[in-house]
Amino acid sequence: MEHNTTFPIKQNELDMLRDEATSYLKSVQWEQSQRAKNKDKNANDASILLYLSRAKNGSNISTTSISKTILALKKRLLPESVAIPIYLNQALYAIQEGITxxxxxKDSYYDASGLTTLNQNKSALDTNGRREYESKMYTATAFMLFASAYKILHDLKPHASDDLSVMKQKFAGIPEVSLLSPLKGISCNLFYLDKYLAHPDIIKSDKDVVDFAVVYFEALIDEIQLRKSSLEYTETIVDRTYKLENSDFAISGWDNMFQGTAKSVAFNKIQFEQIVGNKDAKHFARRLTERMLSYDFEVKKNPFQELGGFMPVFMGYGIPGTGKSMLIAAIATRLKEHADHLDIPFLFHPMPDTLISTFQGGSAEKMVEWMKPLQDPTKLIFAPIDDAENNLxxxxxxxxxxxxxxxxxxxLRYTEGAYAVNYGNSSIGLFTNLPEMLDKAVISRVQGRFKIDGARTEHDFVDQDYIWWRKMQNTMPDFINMNDPKHYKYLSDQGLAKSMGEILQIVDKPSEARVHETFDKVEKMHKTNDHMFYATLYKEIQKIFPFFSSRDVRNIQSAISLRLTDFDLEQDWFENPEKYFKKDYQTKFNMLQELMKANMKGLNFSDIRRQEVIRYLDNVATIADTDFKRKVDARINQLNIETKAREQFERKD
Structure with a gap:
């Protein structure tokens, strides 16, 4: 649903509520539920959950005070200091402002949803009225806690440490979240926050208070997001935006902008010209960057997605040593340079090597954490997975x-399915030497694929050497005493291709034997420009490769669509962004459509279809056969070693 109306949150209205917020920080009372108490009975005594669940002072109702706990922390951490240390102060102030x-x-929801009226006539309500009253109370409490946590994160995140993993390991979750009423919601939440802050193992320095608050309130938001679907009467939450006066803080329904705010990782800058060979890969990478840069931040859409020329998931594969890591850096370099020039935020977000955890559920959690930022529509995101066969x-x-x-x-869940949101601003690239070791379902998510095959021609090899020795020539001009090639200008083959057609030139027949054979067989039954040719071909391919499915056919279709959008953006547009990049979505879309039509005039649909089908099926066969071939080669090698060893052994004897 679109957020249509914006309401201001006025500072003077907040001033009137601040005393109420402060009173909660001074003291709340909470009676723990049995379930929360029993959460961790079997754990050892040092367990944080067990510590949280020990009710104090005989009765079941405990009174806690966040402000007292913060003062106690000051005494424990910085006994000499007179003033409250800056981080403790920041945390306390942020929590107070968040509650305010x-x-x-909550008051705004009471009025907008009619809960204020129900509350005034509480005693006169019939059964339906009571149900509505209770249901709205739940929703009011959930939204209040969500808004508080969201504001606290907004204020504290900039001051928290970049890496919160240690704090997250200490944190054992929030034992219970009460949504029965706003008072109960605040009391329950502050009770457990206080228990954590008072635990001797959690806070070791004043900065830890800020870090812990961020971890705790992120968890609270997650808890509320989990319950969101069961809440009723949320129309007056999702249809409006609340903006805080004189601040960049705003709340739009349940949107959580902090989910996956990731920081860009540093990388070495590399230009495409420094990469030898890899024509296919360089061409693909250049198209990818042009397409990502066309993303429209206003409407959160990419015109290339509508034209069928965008790849949320792609794969580059090739033998070791052909330049995968260089290619990743080159894509990132190109995106970053253009993004800086166009004043667009860019996130380079490679998958970390430390993703697989030994804890059950730990890897899934880390993976969700890594994939969440890919749904942030406010920046361009390039997310490479190097050596993808390790994690997939x-x-x-x-x-x-x-x-x-x-x-x-x-x-799989985040690349297709209910969770898969792609605005056309982010792309995941799988890079691997061993595509045959990747999971079949993962490979079927790949919409664009290209070979990274390194130097392939004499010119490639002479250029690779040239890149190496020209550094010496710069420092010692007379040292390189060799002749240059007669009919070739260094690096002139390393430029970018105009189009995919130029690279494929004419792929007329498959290179993989089994595919070639099937192709010939089907050609005897149908002409290659008959639609039935492909239907029959797919059926036959399925007999050889049972895992070939309609998703593969969809991937072939998207490869063909990519070829239709395989045109250059005008150089002029990059130099003068207002001519294209800064235009509104519809104008950009129309400009691209014109380019696409002009580009299609020189193309022949049945040729392109043939080329892309051959390219895809060869790829399927290579991946299927390589695995088997590798096992056979390893076995042959083993037998050769044994034979050789036996011969030498007999000679010695």
């Missing part, structure tokens, strides 16, 4: 860890 804002949002290995293979299975589960 939460109360304001075929699940049915022997000895595959539970962690890998968890990671793949999350990957």
């Amino acid at each position: 804002l939460g109360i304001w949002v 290995q075929e699940r049915t293979a022997q000895g595959v860890s539970a962690g890998v299975k968890e990671v793949i589960g999350v990957f």
Whole structure:
């Protein structure tokens, strides 16, 4: 649903609620539920959950005070200091402001949803009225806690440490979240926050208070997001935006902008010209960057997605040493340079090597954390997975860890299915030497694929050497005493291709034997420009490769659509962004459509279809055969070694 109306949150209205918020920080009372108490009975005594669940002072009702706990922390951490240390102060102030804002949002919901009226006539309500009253109370409490947590994160996140993993390991979750009434909601939440802050192992320095608050309130938002679907009467929440006066803080329904605010990772700058060979890969990478840069931040859409020329998931594969890591850096370099020039935020977000966890569920959690930022519509995101076979290995293979299975589960869920949101601003690239080791379901998510095959021609090899020795020539001009090639200008082959057609030139027949054979067989039954040719071909291919499915056919279709959008953006547009990049979505879309029509005039649909089908099926066959071939080669090698060893052994004897 679109957020249509914006309401201001006025500072003077908040001033009137601040005393109420402060009173909660001074003291709240909470009676723990049995379930929360029993949460961790079996754990050892040092367990944080057990500590949280020990009710104090005989009775079941405990009174806690956040402000007292913060003062006690000051005494424990900085006994000499007179003033409250800056981080403790920041945390306390942020929590107070968060609660104040939460109360304001709750009052606003009371009025907008009619809960105020129900509350006034509470005693006269019939059964339906009571039900509506209770249901709205739940929703009011949930929204209040959400707004409070969201404001606290907004204020504290900039001051928290970049890496919160240690704090997250100490944190054992929030034992219970009460939504029965706003008072109960605040009391329950502050009770457990206080318990954590008072625990001797959690806070070791004043900065830890800020870090812990961020971890705690992120968890609270997650808890509320989990319950969101069961809340009723939320129309007056999702149809409006609340903006805080004189601030960049705003609340739009349940949107959580902090989910996956990731920081860009540093990388070495590399230009495409420094990469030798790899024509296909460089061409693909250049198209990818042009397409991502066309994303429209206003409407959160990419015109290339509508034209069928965008790839949320792609794969580059090739033998080791052909330049995968260089290619990743080159894509990132190109995107960053253009993004800086166009004043667009860019996130380079490679998958970390430490993703697979030995804890059950740990890998899934880390993977969700890694994939969440890809749904942030406010920046361009390039997310490479280098050596993808490590984390996305075929699940049915022997000895595959539970962690890998968890990671793949999350990957599949976020790339297609209910969770898959792609605005056309982010792209995941799988890079691998061993595509045949990747999980079949993962490979079927790949919409664009290209070979990274390194130097392939004499010119490629002479250029690779040239890039190396020209550094010496710059420092010692007379040292390189060799002749240059007669009819070739260095690096002139390393430029970018105009189009895919130029690279493929004429792919007329498959290079893989089994595909070639099938192709010939089907050609005897149908002409290649008959639609039935492809239907029959797919059916025959399925007999050889049972895992070939309609998703593969969809991937072929998207490869053909990519070829229709395989045109250059005008150089002029990059130099003068207002001519294209800064235009509104519809204008950009129309400009691209014109380019596409002009580009299609020189193309022949049945040729392109043939080329892309051959390219895809060859790829399927290569991946299927390589695995088998590798096993056979290894076995032959083993037998050769044994034979040789036997010969030498006999000679010695």
